[in-house]
Amino acid sequence: MAGFSLVDGDFAARSTAAVADAPLVRAVRHGTEQMSRARLVALDRLADPDAVRDAARAARTRTLSGLRDHLAAWADAFEARGGRVCWATDAAQARAYILDVVRGAGARRVVKGKSMATEEIELNAALEADGVEVMETDLGEFIIQLAGEPPSHIIAPALHKNRFDVAELLSADAGTPVGPEISDEVAYARRRLRESFLRADVGITGVNFAVASAGAVTLVENEGNGRLCTSLPRVHIAVMGMERVVADWAELDLMLALLARSASGQDLSVYTNILSGPRQPGEVDGPEEMHVVVLDNGRSSVLGGQFQEALACIRCGACLNTCPVYRQVGGHAYGSVYAGPIGAVITPLLHESQPRARELAEASSLCGACHDVCPVRIPLHDLLVRLRERDAPRDASWPRRAGFRVWSALWSTGVGYRASTGLVRLALRLGARMPGRVVARLATVAPGWLGGWLGGRRPPGSPGPGLRARLRRRSFMEESR
Amino acid sequence: MSGRAEFLRRLPAPSAVPSLVVPPVGYLDAGAPIEGADLVALFERRWRGLGGEAHRVTADEVPARVAAIVAGRSPVLVADDPLLRGVSGELRWPDCGVAGAERARVAVVTAVAALAATGGVVLDSRAARGRSGALLAPEAVFVLPESTVVGHLGEVLRHTGERWPGGMPSQLVVVSGPSRSADIEHTLTRGVHGPGEVHAVLVR
Numbered sequence: 203m204a205g206f207s208l209v210d211g212d213f214a215a216r217s218t219a220a221v222a223d224a225p226l227v228r229a230v231r232h233g234t235e236q237m238s239r240a241r242l243v244a245l246d247r248l249a250d251p252d253a254v255r256d257a258a259r260a261a262r263t264r265t266l267s268g269l270r271d272h273l274a275a276w277a278d279a280f281e282a283r284g285g286r287v288c289w290a291t292d293a294a295q296a297r298a299y300i301l302d303v304v305r306g307a308g309a310r311r312v313v314k315g316k317s318m319a320t321e322e323i324e325l326n327a328a329l330e331a332d333g334v335e336v337m338e339t340d341l342g343e344f345i346i347q348l349a350g351e352p353p354s355h356i357i358a359p360a361l362h363k364n365r366f367d368v369a370e371l372l373s374a375d376a377g378t379p380v381g382p383e384i385s386d387e388v389a390y391a392r393r394r395l396r397e398s399f400l401r402a403d404v405g406i407t408g409v410n411f412a413v414a415s416a417g418a419v420t421l422v423e424n425e426g427n428g429r430l431c432t433s434l435p436r437v438h439i440a441v442m443g444m445e446r447v448v449a450d451w452a453e454l455d456l457m458l459a460l461l462a463r464s465a466s467g468q469d470l471s472v473y474t475n476i477l478s479g480p481r482q483p484g485e486v487d488g489p490e491e492m493h494v495v496v497l498d499n500g501r502s503s504v505l506g507g508q509f510q511e512a513l514a515c516i517r518c519g520a521c522l523n524t525c526p527v528y529r530q531v532g533g534h535a536y537g538s539v540y541a542g543p544i545g546a547v548i549t550p551l552l553h554e555s556q557p558r559a560r561e562l563a564e565a566s567s568l569c570g571a572c573h574d575v576c577p578v579r580i581p582l583h584d585l586l587v588r589l590r591e592r593d594a595p596r597d598a599s600w601p602r603r604a605g606f607r608v609w610s611a612l613w614s615t616g617v618g619y620r621a622s623t624g625l626v627r628l629a630l631r632l633g634a635r636m637p638g639r640v641v642a643r644l645a646t647v648a649p650g651w652l653g654g655w656l657g658g659r660r661p662p663g664s665p666g667p668g669l670r671a672r673l674r675r676r677s678f679m680e681e682s683r
Numbered sequence: 684m685s686g687r688a689e690f691l692r693r694l695p696a697p698s699a700v701p702s703l704v705v706p707p708v709g710y711l712d713a714g715a716p717i718e719g720a721d722l723v724a725l726f727e728r729r730w731r732g733l734g735g736e737a738h739r740v741t742a743d744e745v746p747a748r749v750a751a752i753v754a755g756r757s758p759v760l761v762a763d764d765p766l767l768r769g770v771s772g773e774l775r776w777p778d779c780g781v782a783g784a785e786r787a788r789v790a791v792v793t794a795v796a797a798l799a800a801t802g803g804v805v806l807d808s809r810a811a812r813g814r815s816g817a818l819l820a821p822e823a824v825f826v827l828p829e830s831t832v833v834g835h836l837g838e839v840l841r842h843t844g845e846r847w848p849g850g851m852p853s854q855l856v857v858v859s860g861p862s863r864s865a866d867i868e869h870t871l872t873r874g875v876h877g878p879g880e881v882h883a884v885l886v887r
Contacts, residue, residue, distance in 0.1 A: 229868070236869045270694040277687065283853075289690035341875055342866035360866055368867050388864065388872045395876065400785065416843070416851065426818065426862040426877025432854070433814035434781065455837035466865070469729075469801040470836065473877065474857040482853045486777040487813040492853075498690065506695035 212558065213565050217527075217535040226362050230354075230532040233361040234523040240467020241520055241575065247469065248459070258460055259579045261453050262514035265414075269505060272414040272447045273496065279417025280494065283479030288495040293323035296495050300325060300406070300439055301332055303493055307437045309334065309403035313395075315423065315431040316340035317408025318356060318517065319441040319497055321539045322552075325406070337398040339427035341391055348375055354533030354541065356519040357465050362532050395427070405431035409442035409494070410517070411457055415450040418478040419494060422461065422471040429473055438480070438489040444496050445505075445513040457516055460577035464518035500552035509585055512547045514578045521572035521582060527565055536562060543572035543582040550589055563589035620670075627665050634664035722799040722832045723885060729802025733860030734873065736882045745826060745886060746770045752824055752882050753789045760787035764811045766826055766886065767791060776816040784815050789822040790878070794858075795846075796839050797832045797883065803859035804883055805839055807852040814854050823878040825858070829885045 220226060245251040265272055277287045290296035304312065312334055314320065326336045326347075338347040342360035346353060348371040353359030360368070369381030372390055381387040407428055409419045419440055421428045432438050448454050462468040481488035504513055522528045522542030533541035538549040538559070546562040553559040563586050572582040612618035648656050667675070727737040740748045746769035753759050759772030760779065770791055774783045784790065792812040794804040804825045808814045817823040833839060836857060843851055862877030873879040 233869045268697040270691050271697060273694070274687075274691060283850075287687070289687050291690065291693075339876070340866070341864045345866065358866060358869070361869075363867070365868055384867045384870050384872055387867060388875055392875060396785075399876075400781075418851065424862070425864050425875040427875070429814070429818055429856060430876055433818060451840040451843060452837065455835075455840050458836060468859070470798075470803060470857060470859045472733075472859050472861070472863055474803075474836075474859070476851075476855040477853065478851040478855075479853050482808075482850070484810060485808055485813065485853060486810045487781060487815050488808055488853050496690070498693070502693040 211537065213535060213537065213561050216537055217531040217565070220531040220535045225364060225367075226532055227530070229362050229364055231529060233355070233358055234529050237358070237466060237519070237523045238575075241464055241523070242467075244463035244467040244469065248463070254456070254459060255577055255579055258456050258577060259514070261448070261456055262516075262578045263511075265447060265449050265453065266445060266505065266510060266513055268449075269445065269447060272449055273444060276412050276414040276417055276447055277496075279415070280412075280419075280479060281417070283417055283482070284492070285417070285479045286491070286493045288493060290495050290497050290499070292499050293497075296323045296441065296497050296499070297325060297328045299493075299495060300441075301328060303437065303439060303491075304329065304332070304334060304404055307403055307491075309437070311335045311337070311398065311402045312404045312406055313337050313339050313398050313402040313427075313431050313435065314343070315405070315407035315421065315428040316343050316359065317406070317441055318353070318539060319408050319443055320406060321353060322443075322499065323441070323497065325441070337395065337402070339395050339398065339425075339431060340423070341388065341425060341427075344391055344395065345371060348372070352534070352539065355522055356517050356540070356542075356544075358519070362534070399427075399430045399434050402431075402435045404437045404439060405435040405489070406439045406441065407431050409440045409446050410461065411454055412442060412447045412494070413451060413454050413476075414447050416478060418476050420454065420458075421475040421477065422458070422473065423475070424466075424468075424472040426473060428475055432475060432477060433488060436489060437491045437493070438477075439493045439495065440477075441495045441497060444498055444501055445515075461516055461518055464516075464520045464575070464577040500554065503554070504548075504551050508588055509547070509551055511580050512544070512551060512582075512585055514580055515544050515548070516578060517544075518577055520575040520577065524571045524575045526567055526569060526571065536565065538562065543586070544580070547582055547585045547589065550593075560589070560593045563593065623668065627668065630662065631664050720799070720834075722834060723829050725799040726797050726802060726832050726883075727885070729799065730797075730804075730860070730883055731802075733802050734863075734881075735802070735860050736880075738882065738884045739829070739887065740884060741887050742766075745884065748884060749791055749824060749826070752884075753791065753822075756788040756822065758787055760784060760790040760816065760820060762790075762792040762812050762816055764793045766793045766828070777810055777813055781815050781819070784819045787820040789824065790817040790820040791824040791826065792817040794825040794827040794883075795831065797827055797885075798834070798836055798839070798857065798859075799832055800835045801859060803836075803857045806856050806858060807847070808854035809852050814856075818877060821874060821878055822880040822882075823858075824882040824884060826884040826886065829887055832885070 288299040329336045338344045345360040355361040365382045372380040380390045410422050412419045462471045480492040525543050528542040536545050538545050549562050550559045566586050568583045570583045612622045730737050749770045758774050760774040761770050761772035762776045796805040861873045861879050861881050862875050864875040865871050
């Protein structure tokens with residue numbers, strides 16, 4: 203796959219293009235709705251899902267607070283079992299280490315399991331430039347590799363494609379028609395990729411969690427490609443963001459109780475792989491070498507600061523599925539490896555040097571739906587506000603400052619709040635009687651930023667009675683019953 | 684290449700990081716309570732719910748039941764394991780190696796445990812099944828004693844020391860039903876890379 207530039211163009215242009223793409227909008231809506239519904243059903247099967255989420259949040263916070271010691275303990279235990287660790291400060295160091303291992307193994311063929319961390323370090327392009335054949339083996343990743351696109355969802359990379367898109371891509375790969383029946387498409391991918399698994403010298407995967415007390419890493423998946431990548435090739439390389447550590451088995455148990463339920467609505471993924479080093483004495487198969495690349499790439503500057511909670515993320519994708527912005531525009535509009543609310547938070551944090559990454563913090567209505575569904579309760583909307591505050595220009599004009607002061611004063615008292623919303627309701631009622639033309643004209647004559655703000659919006663029409671009025675009426679009716 | 688010491692030095696010392704105080708909740712409550720439940724029956728129900736087949740037999744019935752399950756398929760891979768004594772197949776794991784496992788139409792191996800709450804079987808990578816013994820064939824049969832069925836994954840994870848006193852196997856995998864994908868149009872399809880048909884044979 204060609205290296206994907208993280209922040210080309212701007213979000214407004216990319217999202218405008220996305221919402222005009224009807225098949226994409228349909229596919230994204232279908233996928234996100236299905237996953238959101240499945241999550242609700244799965245969490246309901248827990249005796250007390252809220253308590254489990256509270257415990258998970260506490261555990262993530264505790265472990266991140268002691269990350270330095272947990273990472274050291276994990277590495278000691280992993281190395282004692284024959285594993286090798288690369289400490290990569292940035293993407294370039296991670297790529298260099300992996301290229302070294304691949305060259306050292308004399309490898310020409312690499313199979314990959316789905317991994318966001320390898321997307322983050324743009325590994326495929328580096329391997330291919332070195333003459334190595336790279337095959338993505340997760341079905342969704344395989345599809346987008348053929349399309350030359352980056353993933354559009356953390357757990358469903360080809361969410362934006364339909365069966366006809368897939369048939370076109372697979373037919374081009376096969377040189378003969380494949381699909382559009384989904385079962386035929388899957389059967390083709392199984393045959394095609396099985397050859398790759400059997401011939402590959404190196405398997406590269408991500409990591410869901412590293413267990414500090416045991417020196418193990420876990421990888422969850424549904425297809426079996428993760429099992430194949432970590433079982434057949436002579437060398438296994440796993441790449442993990444340094445925050446993927448849990449303290450012990452009990453904490454892993456807790457995270458696994460939430461991960462698949464929040465992601466796809468499964469109690470557990472079909473395969474939960476727990477890998478403790480390369481082939482051990484007495485075992486008959488498995489890799490002779492196992493390497494884990496621990497990736498910093500900007501994370502250490504987030505740790506210990508006001509955005510640390512963003513590192514608690516377990517990459518389930520629930521916040522994408524519920525986000526009213528993501529549900530409209532899909533993942534590619536974000537222009538980042540990580541899309542959706544969590545992507546809007548961590549992209550600007552991990553790419554401090556790229557000014558264009560900052561605008562993603564604006565790609566949110568701050569409705570807080572992401573916080574509601576997050577299994578570890580990351581206050582994503584608060585973090586987005588903090589990012590906006592951090593990056594806000596300090597040179598606002600005096601009318602703008604004055605405007606916000608007045609607004610703040612009004613909404614600080616009940617009387618002021620009711621008076622101002624009453625005025626707005628009146629204005630909206632008047633506006634609803636005016637022809638659309640006049641409203642659009644008003645927007646163009648409004649000064650500066652107000653005109654820009656109005657220009658991108660449509661008036662909501664005449665409002666019905668407000669919440670307070672409705673509540674008053676309801677309590678009156680209940681009393682008189 | 685950045686060294687370990689240099690890498691870890693950039694991370695804040697544990698005390699320097701503010702920590703949240705949230706009341707602790709017992710990890711064991713992570714799954715629905717299944718006290719007093721018939722674990723084997725619960726496992727059967729959940730495993731079937733995931734798309735697997737479940738069978739309950741006595742030790743003597745194992746060879747005949749497995750033969751009935753794999754009837755008409757060939758070649759059959761059978762792992763070298765005391766629990767599978769008498770089970771016949773053309774390929775013997777681990778002697779047949781990965782090449783044999785790839786040729787197999789169906790693989791018969793043992794499992795070390797089963798999870799009732801979520802419906803899954805636990806495999807380790809010891810020689811009797813390895814990592815690939817029951818991975819490459821399109822169908823897999825897992826044979827295990829009923830006594831190894833536990834409630835939750837946590838009951839396996841929290842007792843790794845007792846279960847594997849000589850150290851963890853290099854791989855432990857929980858198999859929760861047939862291999863599946865929903866990557867195309869969110870439509871569930873079975874048997875993508877791993878076995879698309881799975882049987883659990885529970886031995887009394």
